[in-house]
Amino acid sequence: MKRTALITGATSGFGLATAGKLAQNYRLVITGRREDRLEKIKEDLSHHTDVLSLCFDISDLEETKKQIKNIPIDFSEISVLINNAGLALGLEPADKVDFQDWQSMINTNVTGLAHLTHLLLPTLKQQPLSDIINIGSIAGSWPYPGGNVYGATKAFVAQFSRNLRADLLGSSIRVCNIEPGLAETEFSKVRFKGDEAKAKEVYKNLTPLFAEDIAKQVKWVIEQDAHINLNSIEIMPSCQAWGPLKVNRESV
Numbered sequence: 001m002k003r004t005a006l007i008t009g010a011t012s013g014f015g016l017a018t019a020g021k022l023a024q025n026y027r028l029v030i031t032g033r034r035e036d037r038l039e040k041i042k043e044d045l046s047h048h049t050d051v052l053s054l055c056f057d058i059s060d061l062e063e064t065k066k067q068i069k070n071i072p073i074d075f076s077e078i079s080v081l082i083n084n085a086g087l088a089l090g091l092e093p094a095d096k097v098d099f100q101d102w103q104s105m106i107n108t109n110v111t112g113l114a115h116l117t118h119l120l121l122p123t124l125k126q127q128p129l130s131d132i133i134n135i136g137s138i139a140g141s142w143p144y145p146g147g148n149v150y151g152a153t154k155a156f157v158a159q160f161s162r163n164l165r166a167d168l169l170g171s172s173i174r175v176c177n178i179e180p181g182l183a184e185t186e187f188s189k190v191r192f193k194g195d196e197a198k199a200k201e202v203y204k205n206l207t208p209l210f211a212e213d214i215a216k217q218v219k220w221v222i223e224q225d226a227h228i229n230l231n232s233i234e235i236m237p238s239c240q241a242w243g244p245l246k247v248n249r250e251s252v
């Protein structure tokens, strides 16, 4: 029987590509806030599998709870949770940012992700084999100027993933944190608040990761034999690597 996968943030980028990749072999619950897109994606994917679309904001805890509680019985046996919905807002230094942006990132990338996981753990635990795939980021391990709270939210995702593994040892649930580097999706458009030109600059004269690359990793991880748990995958485009630490020579 086909497993049922719930993918948050399936209206674009990694989430959308993952939904497409899993459609042949999984039943899908796709989520996001943009209802028109969700309906169109549901219509397209329905040629391949059964699809349920749920339109809600994962930072709205009451609404999220209601949506998960009301999942119809035929989609209720979720055994794959892909915690993908998330965002970065701004690239200004910490003293220049709008605090509301920090709050939005924390509410979505941390609270929303933890809440959804908490809501679905009992269901996941009941299935013979389950997977939680968290989409973290290299920003959770490697700091960069302007990464301030975004990187910190992804550091939470990394440690939460490891701690989940510790708690879930001996259960049917596996946990993996996938940590992508530079990838071309709507991510930069969101980060720069709709400024398409600025977003395009990020990917100029280089070959970034594409959404499909991450979708392939997700599928590969959840299709490992039951005795294998991939704890984390850090993945960058070949054109990206670490730089040297900076030193301010003006300081005494």
Ligand SMILES: NC(=O)c1ccc[n+]([C@@H]2O[C@H](COP(=O)([O-])OP(=O)(O)OC[C@H]3O[C@@H](n4cnc5c(N)ncnc54)[C@H](OP(=O)(O)O)[C@@H]3O)[C@@H](O)[C@H]2O)c1
Binding pocket: 008, 009, 010, 011, 012, 013, 014, 015, 031, 032, 033, 034, 056, 057, 058, 059, 084, 085, 086, 087, 088, 108, 112, 135, 136, 137, 138, 179, 180, 181, 182, 183, 184, 185, 186, 187, 188, 190
């Ligand atoms: N692209 C990169 O370079 C990169 C690198 C490392 C990690 N990541 C991470 O990868 C994940 C996916 O990002 P992406 O690159 O695919 O960006 P994207 O194209 O902007 O997709 C983000 C998805 O998250 C959903 N989303 C955002 N806030 C939400 C909220 N409050 N409630 C429900 N859904 C929400 C969006 O849907 P709606 O707008 O319809 O709600 C959209 O489907 C994110 O967690 C991001 O931090 C991205």
